[in-house]
Amino acid sequence: MRVPFVGIDSEYAALTDSCMARLRAVIDSRTFVLGEQTRELEAAMTGITGSRHAVACSSGSDALFLALQACGIGRGDSVLVPAFSFFATAGAVERAGADPIFVDIDEETFNAGADRFASTIEKEFAVDGGLHVHRRLGSRLKGLVVVHLYGRAVGMADVAELASGHGLAVIEDAAQAIGARTDAGPVGGAGLAGCFSYYPTKNLGGAGDGGAVTTSDDELAASLRRLRAHGADGGAYEHRECGINARMGELQAAVLNAKVPHLEEWTRKRVEIAARYRSLLETAAGAGLDLPADSPEGFHVFHQFVVRLAAERRDAVQAAMAERGVDTRVFYPLPLHLQPCFARLGYSEGDLPASEAAAREVLALPIYPSLTPEAVEHVCASLRECLGA
Ligand SMILES: Cc1ncc(COP(=O)(O)O)c(C=O)c1O
Known part of the structure; x- marks a missing residue:
C-alpha cells in the first residue's frame, strides 16, 4: 500500500x-x-x-x-x-x-x-x-x-x-x-x-x-x-x-x-486521525518513540502529526518507511539559528539545545482529512515494524 x-x-x-x-x-x-x-x-x-x-x-x-x-x-x-x-x-x-x-x-x-x-x-x-x-x-x-x-x-x-x-x-x-x-x-x-x-x-x-x-x-x-x-x-x-x-x-x-465551509469538518477529521495514530502507536511509545504531548481540546488542529525518534535511528526509520510505501517528512532538519544566512547573528551549535535536538529527532507522519483508516493502520504497522515494537 x-x-x-x-x-x-x-x-x-x-x-x-x-x-x-x-x-x-x-x-x-x-x-x-x-x-x-x-x-x-x-x-x-x-x-x-x-x-x-x-x-x-x-x-x-x-x-x-x-x-x-x-x-x-x-x-x-x-x-x-x-x-x-x-x-x-x-x-x-x-x-x-x-x-x-x-x-x-x-x-x-x-x-x-x-x-x-x-x-x-x-x-x-x-x-x-x-x-x-x-x-x-x-x-x-x-x-x-x-x-x-x-x-x-x-x-x-x-x-x-x-x-x-x-x-x-x-x-x-x-x-x-x-x-x-x-x-x-x-x-x-x-x-x-x-x-x-x-x-x-x-x-x-x-x-x-x-x-x-x-x-x-x-x-x-x-x-x-x-x-x-x-x-x-x-x-x-x-x-x-x-x-x-x-x-x-x-x-x-x-x-x-x-x-x-469545509474547514471545521476537515479539522475534526485531522483530530480524529491524530487520536487514531495515538492509540495505534501507544504500544511503540516504550520502544524509542515519543508521541505528541497532550493538549487541551481545540488547542491542536494537527496540521502535522509529528513523532520523535532517537536521532541515530530517525533517518534509517524514514528510509525503511519509504520502502513500505509510507511517505514521511522532516520539519525541519536545521534550526533557524544555524542557517547559513543568519551567520552574522553569531550563533553556534549548542546554543539552543532543544531546537537542535528536535531537528535531529522529528518525523512527520501523513495526516490529511481524506487519509483512510486502512492507510493509518498501514502507517502505524510500518512504524512499529521499523522500530521492532
Ligand atoms: C510556520 C510557517 N510560517 C510561515 C509560513 C510561510 O507561508 P507561505 O508559504 O504562504 O509564504 C509557513 C508556510 O509554509 C509556515 O509553515
Whole structure:
C-alpha cells in the first residue's frame, strides 16, 4: 500500500461545482485583484479568528513581513523568534531590516511560550534607559513572533502579559494553525497581528500562494491595507510609506471561499486521525518513540502529526518507511539559528539545545482529512515494524 504524505485530491473532488462556479464568476466580473471574493474571504477570516479585521495578501511570508512593517519594526530593532520553525518566520524579520533573536523551544510541545521568551530576554538583553538592548547586536527589542507550530496553539494569556510588561508587539505566526484555540481565544486573534498562509497543503489551502493578516487594531489594519499595495493611500499614487505588492488574486480567493465551509469538518477529521495514530502507536511509545504531548481540546488542529525518534535511528526509520510505501517528512532538519544566512547573528551549535535536538529527532507522519483508516493502520504497522515494537 502507498501512503503519500500529502492528499488534497479528495478536497478538490468534493468542491468541483462550487469552486468552478466561483472561478467562472470571477472571470465574468473581469475583476482579478482585491475584489468581491477577497472581501468575502477577509470576512470569513474575521469570523474564524474573532478579529475585527482581516487583510488578505500574497502569502504567509508576506503576511509576516507586512505585520512587522505595520508594527513599525525595522532597522535597529530586534524581534524574538523561535529557533524551530519554517524559515519564513525569521526570514520576514530579516527582510524587515530587524535582527531575529532566537528563542529555544519547549521539548514537549515544540513551541516557544512566555517562559522561553522571558528567559531569552533576561539572558540576551540589557536594560538601558528603559529599553531592552541586545547585548551583542545593540538592537532594541520591539516585538516577538509566537509560532503555533504543527497546528498546536501556544498559551497566549502569559505571552500577552509578558509583552505588555515589556512594551512588545505580539505577532502570531498561525500559518499552520488556522482554527486552533488558545487560552485567550482563537489563534490569530490573541496577539496584535495574526499571520496565516494558504499554501496548498495548509489546513485551508488554496490553488497557489496566499496569506492573510488579522488584527483588531483599526489603525494597524488600515496600514496593512496600504502596505500590501505599495503603501499608496487610495488611488492617488502618493506613497507616504514604502510597501510592497502583496495583493491577493480573486481566483485564489474564490478557491479559498469554496473551501472555507469545509474547514471545521476537515479539522475534526485531522483530530480524529491524530487520536487514531495515538492509540495505534501507544504500544511503540516504550520502544524509542515519543508521541505528541497532550493538549487541551481545540488547542491542536494537527496540521502535522509529528513523532520523535532517537536521532541515530530517525533517518534509517524514514528510509525503511519509504520502502513500505509510507511517505514521511522532516520539519525541519536545521534550526533557524544555524542557517547559513543568519551567520552574522553569531550563533553556534549548542546554543539552543532543544531546537537542535528536535531537528535531529522529528518525523512527520501523513495526516490529511481524506487519509483512510486502512492507510493509518498501514502507517502505524510500518512504524512499529521499523522500530521492532
Ligand atoms: C510556520 C510557517 N510560517 C510561515 C509560513 C510561510 O507561508 P507561505 O508559504 O504562504 O509564504 C509557513 C508556510 O509554509 C509556515 O509553515
